[in-house]
Amino acid sequence: MAWVETERAQLVRTLRETDPFAPTLCEGWDVRRLLAHLVLREHAPWRIAADVARRPKPGQEKNLGAEANAAGTPQGYAALVDRFAAGPGRLSPFRTDAANLVEYVIHHEDIRRGAGAAAARQLPAGQQQALWKQLGMMARMGYRSSPVGVELALPGFGRRRVKAGSPSVLVSADVVELALHAMGRRAAANVSIEGGGDAVRAFREWAAR
Numbered sequence: 001m002a003w004v005e006t007e008r009a010q011l012v013r014t015l016r017e018t019d020p021f022a023p024t025l026c027e028g029w030d031v032r033r034l035l036a037h038l039v040l041r042e043h044a045p046w047r048i049a050a051d052v053a054r055r056p057k058p059g060q061e062k063n064l065g066a067e068a069n070a071a072g073t074p075q076g077y078a079a080l081v082d083r084f085a086a087g088p089g090r091l092s093p094f095r096t097d098a099a100n101l102v103e104y105v106i107h108h109e110d111i112r113r114g115a116g117a118a119a120a121r122q123l124p125a126g127q128q129q130a131l132w133k134q135l136g137m138m139a140r141m142g143y144r145s146s147p148v149g150v151e152l153a154l155p156g157f158g159r160r161r162v163k164a165g166s167p168s169v170l171v172s173a174d175v176v177e178l179a180l181h182a183m184g185r186r187a188a189a190n191v192s193i194e195g196g197g198d199a200v201r202a203f204r205e206w207a208a209r
Contacts (some may be wrong), residue, residue, distance in 0.1 A: 028059025
């Protein structure tokens with residue numbers, strides 16, 4: 001079984017235990033709207049594309065809003081969680097780690113940390129390895145505008161350069177923290193940043209924007 005299915009099950013458990021109106025780390029999104037995003041992404045991605053084309057402010061997306069509003073009652077929210085729990089079709093590409101593992105882990109933390117959960121999760125070693133494998137491409141996108149080179153380090157798994165350049169910095173942490181930092185949740189991520197003084201300073205200033 002792909003690790004994405006393990007993460008889906010954990011995410012469903014968190015969704016069932018969390019206030020649907022609680023804030024998340026995604027600007028303008030409460031838990032209902034983030035859940036709507038997950039469901040539409042797998043079942044009706046064209047509706048998300050239509051929202052993106054309109055360039056709305058976060059929290060004002062038409063299609064996400066319709067799904068979120070339908071989940072405004074306990075029954076409606078439970079039904080939307082059930083729809084997410086059922087997953088996409090058996091042959092859907094969204095059932096793979098490559099398509100969804102990073103997405104699920106990031107949004108799981110968006111919910112946990114947006115609701116105030118402080119304790120970091122300890123993922124199984126196999127899931128950490130799978131997440132580390134999938135993180136490379138997304139991290140390259142996340143750090144593409146960094147003013148310095150960036151190398152990631154995951155203790156026990158090695159290092160990976162995700163942005164060429166000199167000088168450079170080394171960002172070290174647990175794989176979940178690395179994923180959060182790479183994907184723009186930098187204020188919520190607990191990472192260590194090493195390198196020359198000027199490089200670290202420039203990187204921290206960029207990351208704080």
